[in-house]
Amino acid sequence: MRRSYFSKTIVAGLWLVCPFALSAQVSPLQVEVNVGVGVPVQEFSGRDGFEGEAGDGATFGVHFGLTTRSYLTWYVGFSQHRFGCDTTTCGAVDDIVTTSWDVGARVNLLSGPVVPWIRAGVVSHLAELDSTGVPAGGSTPVTLRLESDRGWGFEGGAGVMITVAPRLAINPGVRYSRVTTAFDGIGDLEMRFLSVGLGLVLGF
Secondary structure, three states: OHHHHHHHHHHHHHHHHOOOOOOOOOOOEEEEEEEEEEEEOOOEEOOOOOEEOOOOEEEEEEEEEEEEEOOEEEEEEEEEEEEEOOHHHHOOEEEEEEEEEEEEEEEEOOOOOEEEEEEEEEEEEEEEEEEEEOOOOOOOOEEEEEEOOOEEEEEEEEEEEEEEEOOEEEEEEEEEEEEEEEEOOOEEEEEEEEEEEEEEEEEO
C-alpha cells in the first residue's frame, strides 16, 4: 500500500515539475499549419525572357502527419509560396506564385518534449506568373496570369518540434526545395529556394 502511494506521488511530482516529459510525441496523428518566408537561393531561370533573382516572399502550408514508429512520421500536404520580382530582373513578370503538393518522411532524432528532426520528400508543383502592363491602344493597366504545367522536384529540411501543451507543439524549421515547371511555348522555369517557417502542430 505504501509502495503504491509512493509511486503515485513520484508520478504526480514529475507532472508538476515537467508536465510534458512523459510524452514523447504530440500524437500519432497530427495536423500542422505553417507560415514563414521563402528565400530564393539562386536566380530563377530557364523560361524564355526570364533571367533574374526573385525577391523573398510569404509562405503558407498545411500538412498532415502519421507517426508509425517513435522515430518515423509520414507526411502529406500543400504549400504556397509568393515571390516578388521587378522589371529590372524579371522582365514583364511582377509576381511568381507557386503551389506545391508534397509527400515524404520525417525522421525524429530524439524522443521527448523536444524532438529534432530531418525530412525529405517529393514535390508536385504548379507555378503562376503575374504580369501587369498596358495593352496596345489602351490606357488601363491589365494583369495577365500565365499558368505552368505540373512539374516535379524534391525537398529536404530540418527543425525541432517543441511540445508546449498536451496535443500541441510548435515546430520551427527550414526546408530546401528544387523544382522545375514547364510553360507551354516558352520553356521551363527552374526554382531553388529555402522556406523558413514556424508551424503550429495539433495532435488528435
